[in-house]
Amino acid sequence: MEYDDMWYSDRDLRGCYSVKDGYRKLGELNGPCLPVWGNLWKLQVPPKWKNFLWRALSVNLPTLNNLIKRRVELINICPACGTDEENVMHILCSCYFATHVWNISQLPIPSFDGMNFVQWMELWLGVSAAYNTEAHGRICGLLYDIWSARNEAVWEGCLPVLYVLLQRFSARWATWIASEQQRSISRVPHAPPTPNPLLPPPTGVICRVDAGFHGPTRVPAYGIIVQEADGSFVAAGNGPLICSYDPILAEALAMCEALSWLRNNGFSMITVYTDSSILVSSLSHACSFRTYLGYVLLSCKHLLSTMSSSVVNHVCRDAVQAAHVMAKHVSATLARSQWRDVPHPFLEPDVANAI
Template sequence: MVDLVNVCPSCGLEEENVMHALCSCFFASHVWSLSQLPIPSFNGRNFKQWVEGWLAEPAITPDTKGRICGFLYDIWTSRNAAVWEGFLPYPQKLLRGSFARWEAWKISFQQHVRNLPFQVAEPIPDPHSAAGVICYVDAGFHGPQHAPSYGFIVYEADGTFMAAANGPLTCSYDPILAEALAMCEALSWLKDNGYTAVTLCSR
C-alpha cells in the first residue's frame, strides 16, 4: 500500500479537490479574476453548487457560460501540465488562448450552419431568442449489449452554446425507433425549458 500526498500540483500549498483545482487554487482564482467574467463567489460553495449558481443565473448570457466552460477546461489542462510536465502557463497566456479558441469555434460553427445540406423553416419568436434555437439530436447503440442511448446539444442561432444532455433509452435494437425516441427526449427538454422556436436537426 502506497500513501499518496494529496497536494494541489498547481499551487503546492493545499489539499486538492475539484473546487480547489478549478476555482479556489491561487492559480485558478487568478485566472478567474483576470477574466472579469460575472461568476458567483467561490466562498462557502462546493463545485456543484457553484456551477448550478451560474448556470441558473439569467443575467449571465449563454456566450459567457460557454466561455466559463472553456476556462474550466483550460484550467484543468494546465493543472495536468503541472502534474506531468512540471509546468504552468502564465494566467494571461491561458486567457488569451482560451478567448481565441472560443472565437474561432464560434466562427467555425457559424460556417457549418450556413453550409448545412438542407433548408430549415423560419422559426417564430421565442422568449429566449428572437431567432429561436438549433438542437442537434442523435441516438446510438453501445457495447456488446447494444445499449441504446441519446444525446442532444442546443445552440443559439448565432452558434452560441446553450445546453447539452444525454442518457439511456429503452427500446429494442432498432435505429429508427431509437432516433424517434431521442427526438422525444430532446423535445421534452425543450418544452420543459420554455423553448417554442426550435430547429431540430438529426443525422
C-alpha cells in the same frame, strides 16, 4: 392473447432499454435532478468541454483526493499552488492559480465562498442564473483550460503563464465561434415532417380515426367516420378505450377498433386516415416493440392483412376533425355507439367539412 413474457423498459416507446434511459433513472434514484445537469448538455461549446464539465459535476475527474479514494498512494498537495489539498472545487475555482486566472479574465462569475462545485455551477448555469449563452461558453472553456494547465503542472512540472493561458483560451474560443457560424450558414434547415399533400386516390371506403381524452382524469375514447370515396356518409361510431394516459397507445387502440369494425362489416377495400405520424411509422416496425403497444400494432397489421386492399395514411389534423369530434363527444366515454347511413345531428357540420 397469449404471448411469452419478456423484459421491457417502461421509459421507451418500443420498450427497448437505452443507456440514456438508464442514466436518467440513476439520476432519479440518487436524488433530485438539479437544472444544471440538463443545462449542461445544452451548452453551445465543443463536446469535449461538455464531457469535462460532466466529469467535474460527477466528481469523476482524477484529482488527487479522488485518486487517494481509489487507493492510489499519493500525497494530496495541489500541483498548482502547492499549499492546499486538491479537489474539484479547489483546483478549478479557489486555488491561488485559478483565482488569478478568473480575476484577470474579468468574467462575471459567482463567488466561491462556502460552496461546493455543484452549488457554484447552479449559480451560473441553473434555471435562475442570469447569464447569456456566450458567458456560459466562456466560463466552461476557461474551466477546461484551468484543468489543462493543472495537467501540465502534473506531467511537465510547470504551469503556463497566466496571460499565455488566457490568450490560448481566447484563440480557441474565437475559432470555435467562427466554425459554428460557418456551420450555421451551410446547414440546411430541417423541415418537420408534414402530411403528404399528394396522397394517392383512396380505394374503397375512407375511414377517419382519432382518439381523445376526457376531463381531468383523462378518460380515453375513440371516434371513427366511414365515408365513400365521393364523401357520402356510411357510418360513424365512438366508445371508451381501456388504457392509461398514453396518446400513442390510444391512437393504436382506436385504429384497432376501426379495423375490427370494418372487417366485421364486410369491407375489404379501405383507406384509413390518421393524424398520428408516429402510429403510421410504428406499424412498419411493430415486431421491434416489446410493450403492449407492440401487441396492438401487430393486431392492426393482422386486421389489415385480412382485407384485400387496405392502406393507412398520415393526414393533417383537419382531415380527421370529424373523427376527433366523435372521440371527444360526451357519449364516447359511456358506451359504444354507432350511426349507420344517417349521421347524428351533432356530426353533420363536420361530416360536410370532411367531404
